[in-house]
Amino acid sequence: MRYRLSKLLLFTLCLLSLTVQASGFAQLGRLADKGFLISAEARLIDGDETLGSIEPERQLSPASVTKAYLAAAALDRWGPQHRFTTQLVSSASPDAEGLLRGDLILDGGGDPALTTEDLWRLVQRLHQAGVRMVEGRxxxxxxxxxxxxCITTDRCQARERSANAYSALLSSAGVNYGSWCISxxxxxxxxxxxxxxxxxxQAAILRIDNRVKTRPDNSGTELRAERVTREGHDVMVLSGQISTNARPRDIYRASSDPADQMAMTLLAMLDQAGIAVRDGADTTQAEPPAGARTLAAVDGKPLQELLLRVMNYSNNFMADTLALNLVETPRADxxxxxxxxxxFVAGIPDHGPVTLFSGSGLTTENRTSARGANALLASMFHRPSLFPSFVVTLQSPSNGVMRFIRRGSSTFQHHVMLKTGTLNQPVAVRAVSGYFRTRSGRWGVFTALVNGNGSTPYLSWSDVLDPLAVDLERMIDTH
Known part of the structure; x- marks a missing residue:
């Protein structure tokens, strides 16, 4: 009898221990009653004191919280000041008249933030090198x-049509984040x-099907745009209306082939600079010849600046391009x-399992746990040379660029830095991970992964962030 009482007491103590931990997420935990799966944990970094947890080792989809893993791995590999280089090379050299007897090759360096501004500098440097005509391609x-x-629905569909920019396809020779921009x-x-x-x-580089009509002043502007592929060419199909007193509107849509987009864009820029290319432009998967010499080169922005854009704007093209650059062999997928x-994660103590099919989080097969994500955050906190460049990529709810995070009390808004992740198909995912500072100045880490299923109701960000803000505020105030 005494043995049974001892077992009952031990079982009761275990339940109480779990309740104490889960009580830190008393508000967030109510989502479980609606059928949502939750993995959540908050703990202090110094002393490793757990303030709350709900199934902290459960493997769930992190959506774009994956980008925090990508940012950490990239900083570990290259350091904050690394720059990717894009080059124009050739096996030939320009003669005294500026004639290049051979092909001009753009060696795509995998710069995830290469823009037309960078290309223009590259073309100007080619002009400085004396090239005036390319007698080749x-x-x-x-x-x-x-x-x-492509392994996600949106990206696969973008080969034929796209009504967004976030599903841009990938190439080491991409420009403007793999998207066309028209005004x-x-x-x-x-x-x-x-x-x-x-x-x-001044002229659009891709083909335009313009059905937008001009209306009188103050009539309202409603624009619809879809990039479609017709007979092997990208076409921007526009419809709607624009008021006579409206300002120009820029529209971005994913291209069907980033390398081909690069070829068309660069060819147009060479023409504007007075550098003729006799045989037009093409793309190739072949590496430039071993003897090719550099005629012009441009360095991209430092990695720490790239990561600000990756994390703040959750840029999928940039994140996956950086992940592909981490692969040391050609033809990466x-x-x-x-x-x-x-x-990289395998070297983080106490992380546990992680499965990543992309660096962006667009792939629904990505899996990690709240405990694992917190282990990542804690490991970066203990790396003084990398932590400043890592933590600055997270957003404060008080002034973050994503307006939907601007919620909760003053305590939550000013004591928390976070990264969010969102998926709606095939199931709803709302994920949040980041750092907090307690009233006494102690650092903590927190992660909340919430996944739905086919029968759960719609999950809005207010459903997750509002209760999470209340739970974190209590932890911050009491420690």
Missing amino acids: LLVSQWRFGPVE VAPGAAPGDPSRVTGCDS LRLGGLAIEE
Whole structure:
């Protein structure tokens, strides 16, 4: 009898211990009653004191919280000041008249933030090198990676059509985040078609199907845009209306082939600079010849600046491009990029399992736990040379660029830095991970992963962030 009482007492104490831990997420935990799966944990970094937990080792989808793993792995590999280089190379040299007797090759360096501004500097440096005419082709080489196999629905659909920019396809020779940009302005008078140009050129580089009509002042502006592929060419299909007194609107849509987009864009820029290319432009997966010499080069922005954009704007093109760069062999794919991050995570003490099929989190197969994500955050906290560049990529609810995080009390808004993740298909995912500071100045880490299923109701951000803010505020105030 005494043995049974002892077992009952031990079982009761275990339940009480779990209740004490879970009580730290008393508000968030109510989502479990609606059928949502939760993995949550909050703990102090010094002393490793757990303030609350709900199934902290449960493996769930982190969505774009994956990008925190990518950021940490990239900083570990290259350091905050690393820059990716894009080059124009050739086996030939320009003669005294500026004639280049051979192909001009763009060696795509995998810069995830290469823009037309960078390309213009590259073209100007080619002009400085004396090149005035290419007696050959412009070849865009994506030998490092590209075209990368699409493994998510949005990206696969983008090969034929796209009504967004976040599903951009991937290449080591991409420009403008793999998306076309066009500018729509009102026509001269009501009834006229709108005026459409490229965002960086007087004429649009891709084909335009313009059905936007100009309306009188203050009539309202409603624009719809879809990039479609017709007979092997990208076409931007525009419809709607724009008021005569409206400002020009920029529209971004994923291209069907980032390397081809690069070829068309660079060819147009060479023409503007007075550098003729006799045989047009093409793309290739071949590495530039071993004897090719550099005619012009441009370095991208430092990694720490790239990561600000990756994390603050949750840029999927940039995140997956960085993950592909982590792969040391050519012809990388998304899974290899994920495995490179997993290899980095394997060195984090007490992390536990992690499965990553992408660096962006767009892939629904990604899995980690709240305890694992917190182990990542804690490990970066203890790396003084990397932590400043890592923590600055997280957003404060008080002034973050994502307006939906601006909620909760003053305590939550000013004592927390976080990264969010969102998926809606095939199930709802709302994930949050980051750091907090207690009233006494102690550092803590927290992660909350909430996953739905086919029968759970719609999950809004207010459903997750509002209760989480209340729970974290209590932890911050009492420690």
